[in-house]
Amino acid sequence: MSINRRQFFKTSLLSFSSMSLAGLVGCQTQSKNREILVGITSRPRMLDPRKATDALSSRVNRLLYRQLIDFNEKFEAIPDLATWQQLSDTRYVFTINEQSVFHSGEPLTSADVVATYNSILDPKLGSAHRGSLKGIKTVKALNDSQVEFVLDKADALFVGRLVIGILPKSLIEKQHPFHEKPVGSGPCEFVSLSEQKLVIQRQSDQINLVFIPVKDATVRVLKLKKGELDIIQNDLSPELVQYCQKQPELKVSWSSGTNFGYIGFNFEDSLLAQPALREAIAHGIDRQSIIDAMFSGHARIAGGLLVPEHWCGVTDMPGYEFNPKKAKALLKSLDFTKLPPGLVTYNEQNEPIIELSYKTSNDPTRIRLATIYQSQLKKVGIHLNVQSYDWGTFYSDIKKGRFQLYSLAWVGVKSPDIFQYVFDSSAIPPSGANRGRYRDQVADKLIRLAGNTQDLSKQAELYKDLQRHLQATLAAMPLWYEDQYAVSRKEVTGYKLYADGRLDGLLDCVKNSY
Structure with missing residues (x-):
């Protein structure tokens, strides 16, 4: 059968275009699988390890x-x-x-x-x-x-x-600007840095890890759903995590964590300096019900600042069980004689009602937690006035001691000398992070003994004794150790979570084609 030149060129062009398009799609898919897109809250602040603190x-x-x-x-x-x-x-x-x-x-x-x-x-x-x-x-x-x-x-x-x-x-x-152009010997090599993304390359397989700052958590999740991100680790509200668990294209992985959430007390406050009030607060908050409701069970009740698995951790730390009846009895034992009028009133049963202020950041999850504390403590006779601020204002107030109660978390703690920084009477800001102005001779003595002990096994026992004392005196109220989690697209496999939140799982995970 004969074919004219015009038809020949048309047929050839269509055939060539089809093959080219197939090749282009194949190249694009292959190229896409050569990078893993990681959603983060903000750009890393410091890529010079000598100066990095966040x-x-x-x-x-x-x-x-x-x-x-x-x-x-x-x-x-x-x-x-x-x-x-x-x-x-x-x-x-x-x-x-x-x-x-x-x-x-x-x-x-x-x-x-x-x-x-x-x-x-x-x-x-x-x-x-x-x-x-x-x-x-x-x-x-x-x-x-x-x-x-x-x-x-x-x-x-x-x-x-x-x-x-x-x-x-x-x-x-040569005073090289490592913060802009890192040069190390780690498993990944620096490629580029801009306001929009940080790109580093895995040396094992030349796959790029692309860190993309997306401040808004909801937007991060939407980008994950659309395939504009491949993985997110932590920094989502519990509601968003629950939403992700229901999405067919996403999966959520969990692992136990070490981040220590706590409520801080101001020991210079005439009410909170009394152990009975701190104990009443501890017995008046139902931590397990909050873990179940807010975190879907993905946290564990904390005892000390260090997790029990730590070489200085306490595995048998005595706790403060949820006991509203005991909390009410403790309030009745308080000394109100030196207080200004109006801070304490009484109900019809002649039970004291105490007004306290509680400061938190304006993060929606932290505000929700504050309202739960407020609701639970109201039933035992403690009325919390919740005050939420932007992070800068909130953190400044905490460091300056302008609070009665507040809540924060310690992240990534590994060394037990954290206790000197947080609880020593000489570590009140700006000299340290003893934000509650906790002053206790027994604690100071144990901190110094542990710091001067060179035998690590003996040092561990001293730090365990210290943690038991901090718990007994409620230097801060332990809440929980939140689990670590990662939300990823289904095609991402092999990602491992670590208790301290490190991102080392990015070294081995892969993105498969579908």
């Missing part, structure tokens, strides 16, 4: 840089880049045991470790980590693979402080 930056920096040590599931220090020997109370030698290469192509040696830590110790850098490392007297390279740290005094927790990512000495000396 949780997101620290978690991203773990992917870009290697550090001397890491932590196991009990939060004990374990080797990462290096093993170590403690030669005396004040002398440690670290040995780099594997060949690690910076993304610039330079090998990582002891000189880079020395340069990194010396730069942190230099006041001109302004590193926030200098305080925890100020006990270092000297740090020097013994050879290409060994580094010696000499301390000015013994510190049993010293090894656990060496979690700063190592930077190349050559670039430190």
Whole structure:
């Protein structure tokens, strides 16, 4: 059969276009699967590990840089880049045991470790980590693979402080802007950074991890549904998580967490300084019912600031059970004689009704929790006046002691010397984070004894005794340890969650084609 030239070209063009379109779709699908889009609340603030203090930056920096040590599931220090020997109370030698290469192509040696830590110790850098490392007297390279740290005094927790990512000495000396163009030796290499996204590439398979800031939680979920994001970790309201669980294209994964939620008391307040009122509040809030209703059971009641699995954690911490009858009886035992008029009234049964203010941020979930506390405590005779503020105003008030009650959470705590920072009488802001102005001689003594004890097993027992004392005196009211969770599209597989919220699961997950 004959075919004219015009028909031949038309037929060929259609055939070529079909093949090209199929190839283009295949390339686009393949290209799309070469990147994993991660929704985050805001852009990482600091990609120089010497200066990073916020949780997101620290978690991203773990992917870009290697550090001397890491932590196991009990939060004990374990080797990462290096093993170590403690030669005396004040002398440690670290040995780099594997060949690690910076993304610039330079090998990582002891000189880079020395340069990194010396730069942190230099006041001109302004590193926030200098305080925890100020006990270092000297740090020097013994050879290409060994580094010696000499301390000015013994510190049993010293090894656990060496979690700063190592930077190349050559670039430190050139004052390279690591915060804009990170150069590390971690499993991921920096690609680009803009207001719209941060792109880093996995070295194992050249897949890009694209971090996209989306401030509004609802918008993040909608982008996840549309395929404009692949995964979100935490930072959603309970209602949004429940919504995601019902969406056929999404899945929610859970893991136990270490974030410690608590209610803080102002010990300079004449009412809250009385143990009976703090105990009444503890017995008047039904924590388990709140966990069940607000978090769908995805949290566990807390005892101490450290989870029970921590090497200093308390597994048998005595608690404050929900007991409204006991709470009412405790209120009757309070001393009201020194209070201004109007703070306490009485109902028809001659039971006291106490007015207290409770400050929180304007986050919708935190406001909902506050109204639940308000409802539960009203039944025992405590009327909470809930005041919500933008984060800056709220946090400023808390640091300045302008509150009676407030609620916050400690995130990613690993070292037990957090107790000195939070509960020591010398750590009242701005000298620390003792925001409740808690002053207790027994607590101070235990904190100092633990800090000066060099035997880690004995130190653990002292910190356990301290936590039991903090619980007995209700230095703060423990609420719960919230679970970690990730919401992802169904095609994302292999993502692992960690109790401390790290993002290391991004190193192994894959996005499959459908």
